[in-house]
Amino acid sequence: MIKYYKRTSKDRKLRVLKKFENDCWINVVDPSDDEIEYLVEKFNLDKENLISGIDKNEIPRVEFDNKTYVISSVVTDIKNHELGTFLLIVGKKFILTFMEKEPNFIEKILENKLKFVTTEKKFSMLNLMYEINEDFEKAINSIEKNVNMKKAQATHLKEKDVTLLLEYEEKLNRFASAYSHNIAVYNKINKKIKFYGKDKDRFESIVIEINEGFQLCKNSLKNISNIRNYYLILLSNRLNRIITIFTMLTVMISIPAAISGIYGMNILLPFQNDPSVIFYIIAIIMIFWAVFFVYLKKSKIL
Incomplete structure (x- = not known):
């Protein structure tokens, strides 16, 4: 036009x-x-x-x-x-x-x-x-x-x-x-x-x-x-945080699994005949978790 x-x-x-x-x-x-x-x-x-x-x-x-x-x-x-x-x-x-x-x-x-x-x-x-x-x-x-x-x-x-x-x-x-x-x-x-x-x-x-x-x-x-x-x-920070969380979960699951595995073996173990041994095991697991949690806090991972 x-x-x-x-x-x-x-x-x-x-x-x-x-x-x-x-x-x-x-x-x-x-x-x-x-x-x-x-x-x-x-x-x-x-x-x-x-x-x-x-x-x-x-x-x-x-x-x-x-x-x-x-x-x-x-x-x-x-x-x-x-x-x-x-x-x-x-x-x-x-x-x-x-x-x-x-x-x-x-x-x-x-x-x-x-x-x-x-x-x-x-x-x-x-x-x-x-x-x-x-x-x-x-x-x-x-x-x-x-x-x-x-x-x-x-x-x-x-x-x-x-x-x-x-x-x-x-x-x-x-x-x-x-x-x-x-x-x-x-x-x-x-x-x-x-x-x-x-x-x-x-x-x-x-x-x-x-x-x-x-x-x-x-x-x-x-x-x-x-x-x-x-x-x-x-x-990148979010990904690192997710990997850290999964690593923590893996460790937290591995500790009780390892302790439970030991007591599942066919060998003589302390307190194996004590009916209250389950509470000792839970207490030990909780102590491990608490120590691990304190470590993560001091390391500023959490």
């Missing part, structure tokens, strides 16, 4: 256009093969880059010829922490966005919640880059909040909680990879494109925020790693 919009510095909101005009915004969502061919022919675009713009596994990059092609990783679903690919093309007569699924910030532009002046192409490009970072931070903060909740319950974690933490870790690893590639893209843009005035200030702010977001992502990964290590130690 291809749609055209335009907004000048004097306009209060975006205007929907019936066809292409100079200095307009071309928004392309989930394009068909015919629409891709049309864009290639109409605006002299690189077909390979367009196809890359709807490839979920595409690595972010930036290319320069007579137009600027910026392929970035974006968050397509903040709640479910899903990533997608987003292509931004800046030409002399237009700014074009190209994607398979609309991210949240595109909806904000269409609803005029975000100022997007199509005649100011550099500033509009920077606004999109800023919004990409914002969505990344929202998604990571959402994961971080859930991880902190699990951290508070670390001593009572269940198998499903650990599975969920592993899922969060996998998502954060994908976010970290996307961040590192996006940072490389922004560094290349900084070397190739000269920004002045408010554009320069905006770009510097974006670079600071993307690095802060990347650090937040790495901290969240470290947090999950700490919880996982703590859980492994907890499981």
Whole structure:
């Protein structure tokens, strides 16, 4: 689907256009093969880059010829922490966005919640880059909040909680990879494109925020790693305790079994003809148990 919009510095909101005009915004969502061919022919675009713009596994990059092609990783679903690919093309007569699924910030532009002046192409490009970072931070903060909740319950974690933490870790690893590639893209843009005035200030702010977001992502990964290590130690301690208890039970059962076995032999034994011998045997067993229990307590096994 291809749609055209335009907004000048004097306009209060975006205007929907019936066809292409100079200095307009071309928004392309989930394009068909015919629409891709049309864009290639109409605006002299690189077909390979367009196809890359709807490839979920595409690595972010930036290319320069007579137009600027910026392929970035974006968050397509903040709640479910899903990533997608987003292509931004800046030409002399237009700014074009190209994607398979609309991210949240595109909806904000269409609803005029975000100022997007199509005649100011550099500033509009920077606004999109800023919004990409914002969505990344929202998604990571959402994961971080859930991880902190699990951290508070670390001593009572269940198998499903650990599975969920592993899922969060996998998502954060994908976010970290996307961040590192996006940072490389922004560094290349900084070397190739000269920004002045408010554009320069905006770009510097974006670079600071993307690095802060990347650090937040790495901290969240470290947090999950700490919880996982703590859980492994907890499981190990529980297992050792169970083994200790079973060992104690084995010893406690073995003592009376050994004493009873001796009195079951066909040999002369003390008090074997005394009808009260059973009470002596029980007393001896109880003394052994008491001594064993005191030993375990002093050894801090119990």
